[in-house]
Amino acid sequence: MRIDEAGMRKRVPCLALAMLFALVGGANAEDGARTAASSEATRGSNPAVEQRLREELRALVAELVESGAFGDRSAQEISLAIDAPAQRVSNLGLLVDSAHAADDGLHVLAVTPGGSAERMGLRAGDVLLALNGTRLAGVAGAAAILRRSVDELPNGSPLVFEARRDGRTQTFSGKLSSVELPAMHLSIGGGAKPAASTGSPAAVPPIAAAQGCGRLSDFDVAPRQQQLHAAKILSIDGAVPGPGGSKSYEVPAGHHVLKIAERIESRYLAFNDRLRNSGPDSRHKTLEVDVEPNTTLFVAARLDDAKRNEWRDGAYWEPVVWRTSPESCD
CATH class of the missing domain: 2.30.42.10 (PDZ domain)
Structure with a gap:
């Protein structure tokens, strides 16, 4: 469990965006993707803050598109509306x-x-x-x-x-120290909403309310100074998580087995991508977690500085839960 306030006061505009995506799942579109903000939402806002949010959103959306989260869908085929209620974050x-x-x-x-x-x-x-x-x-x-x-x-x-x-x-x-986040609404694109991930295995089953639920997130806000880097959840209990493009997945409270892929930037490694990808599943590892009700677990790839040169069998990294955050799950 982590109760965390990493960078809270330094990055409030960026944090609001990060919390939105971490809570309800990431989205992506190309640089030309349309963002909509109602006049009510922007009334009385600081133009400089609004511009910074737009710029950070544009950069984040472009990064997510480049990561392939929406597969081969074009920008015209992407549509996503995300809502998050007002909340207080105490870390x-x-x-x-x-x-x-x-x-x-x-x-x-x-x-x-x-x-x-x-x-x-x-x-x-x-x-x-x-x-x-x-x-x-x-x-x-x-x-x-x-x-x-x-x-x-x-x-x-x-x-x-x-x-x-x-x-x-x-x-x-x-x-x-706590931060009050306003209610948020984000609209991206104008095409058909992406369906849940397909293929074998099947998508993660619906949550049974009686069990309680939590979330697993691979949204990348991990601090690099702690040797923590981006990771991707490939499967949860042998099932492909969905919907496609999400960064946060709702799961029943309890024990889960995750298949994690590292997404460490090449500049942090001491070997080339040919060696990096030469071993079977060297970039994929298993992580077992216990999810408490109304809790979000953030996963990352921890780079082992002492094994930075050891590319065989993926010795240079391990999947970890680096942050645990309280979050209601209905």
Whole structure:
């Protein structure tokens, strides 16, 4: 589980766009694709901000088209309307081990550089015992309790963590930072809406409401300074995820097996693409994940700097879940 605020204040316009695509699935079209924004949506807006959003959207759409997400469809055949409700995003920049329950507390796996958790003094290896008096040690679903406790707090609320470090109990305090994202609507293209992915195996089955659901996302916002790079979800439990062109896939809560392809830019590697593609499935690997209800898991390809020269069997990279974000799933 990750509660993350990576780059939140520095990239608010870009973040709004990223959150839109991460929540409801990516889209793409060529540079000439038509974007529609109603007069109500733009009334009173800052022209410079609006222009920046348009430019970043154009660049993102062009990149997605070049990646082949829409196959051989022309721009005239693409049509997609995306809506996202207004929401508050509260992030800590804190990655905890939610996959393995521990009676001694929530183990911190990593913190985002410059994030709230790091500013409070928390670091990898700490064990969280309580937040604002709510116990996280020796209780079932501690990761979900932490996430829910943070989500229920208003912006600027005090945060007081009790944690164990090197055998000693310490207190770390700070304030919650959150961002209010407006409701958004995006319309791209004017052709027929793309259908779900076809071919064998079949598309991922519909979600059973009684099970609860979450999402898996390969939207690329992973920080390169942490050796995290773009990845593509090729299959979920042996099924091709859909609809085609999406970057976020709804799945039942529980255990899933993913087939992941790395999309690391060649400039980060010490060998050429001929060697890179020479081994069978060297760019494809399996990743097993546990998806909690109302949670989105972001996947990426982690480049192993110590094995940057080892192209055989894809030794240079591993698929990882680099971020986990709370998100309602109906």
